Amino acid sequence: MTRALAISLIIVLVSCVEKAQASTKALQIKPENCLNQSEHCDIEVEFSWSLNEPRSFCIFQLGLNLPEFCIVNSRSGSRIIQLDVSETVEFVLVDSTTDVHVDTSLFRVFTSTVQKRKRKRHAWSIL
Numbered sequence: 099m100t101r102a103l104a105i106s107l108i109i110v111l112v113s114c115v116e117k118a119q120a121s122t123k124a125l126q127i128k129p130e131n132c133l134n135q136s137e138h139c140d141i142e143v144e145f146s147w148s149l150n151e152p153r154s155f156c157i158f159q160l161g162l163n164l165p166e167f168c169i170v171n172s173r174s175g176s177r178i179i180q181l182d183v184s185e186t187v188e189f190v191l192v193d194s195t196t197d198v199h200v201d202t203s204l205f206r207v208f209t210s211t212v213q214k215r216k217r218k219r220h221a222w223s224i225l
Contacts, residue, residue: 124149124201125157125191137187138184139207145189146176153193155200160188168194183207 132139138146142151145157152173156165166179166189186207190201194223 123185123203125203127189127203127205130204131208132183133208133210134184135210138182140180140182142178143181143205144178146174147172147191147220148174149200153195153200155194156192158190158192160190160202165192170194200219 104116106211114204124147126148128144128146129141132141144191147155149172152171153213154170155172157166158165169177183205184207185204188202189205190202192198193200
């Protein structure tokens with residue numbers, strides 16, 4: 099009984115830490131993950147931001163020069179974007195006036211591959 103209580107306490111503490119870390123992020127993406135069964139993920143993603151003060155900023159996909167979108171004088175909000183990616187992508191919230199990277203967030207892509215069962219043969223089989 100004591101071991102079960104200790105394990106449940108650890109689980110509660112870990113979830114509290116994760117929630118605290120999530121609440122301090124300026125940029126959040128939902129969903130954060132995509133399991134693709136084809137060559138790419140085509141999905142609607144919600145970008146949410148929460149800043150200490152109103153700012154003008156843009157959300158960039160790391161490695162691309164064009165922003166996904168830009169916002170003028172906003173402290174918090176969200177926007178839904180259609181995303182079509184084939185691998186994990188990092189998004190960056192960049193202050194438009196200072197070009198400072200305020201926060202980053204990952205959109206992870208996992209591929210699902212169907213594993214074929216190998217045929218088992220006897221050691222003495224010639225086929």
